[in-house]
Amino acid sequence: MAEYSQLSLSQLNGFNCLLRDEIGFWTNLVKSKMPASRFLIQTDEFEFEELVRTSTLLCFSSSKTPGSEQTLKGRKRIPLTDPEVNVTYHLISSAMLFRQIEYFQAIIETGNFYQAAEKCNVSQSAISQQIKKLEQELGVKLLDRHNRTFSLTPAGE
Secondary structure, three states: OOOOOOEOHHHHOOOOEEEEOOOOOHHHHHHHHOOOOOEEEEOOHHHHHHHHHHOOOEOOOOOOOOOHHHHOOOOOOOOEOOHHHOOOOOOOOOHHHHHHHHHHHHHHHHOOHHHHHHHHOOOHHHHHHHHHHHHHHHOOOOEEEOOOOEEEOOOOO
8 A cells, every 4th residue: 555645445445444433424434435345443532543553454544633643653644535535614604693703804994883884784783782792602702892992802803
């Protein structure tokens, strides 16, 4: 395997692998793409890492696995080419929360509630109410309000 610069799951089909379970879609994906393979499935992170360090079985790792350099010491990382393994994660937000964040951003950009309200085509009181709701939902104070000005709190920065 070490001579390959990249591989697909179909090329790995038939090889036995260590597999860390309970990490989202991965277990089902590799089982479906590698039906001739057998997997030594581990749910405990310590046990999995110990097996990675002490066995010669193939295993999978993402480019974002924290602390993996020590665990994978002496092993070569070979990128997988299957489109299914290259995923993009998205933040899912309610439309209201997204709007509240837009209002907050407008306040910061314009420097005051009045201009932010004009920019967002809503009333000044609507912006003020939505920012208060945002602060309540997040459980932090984003702005220190003064007579006609405001300053960002550390959480607001």
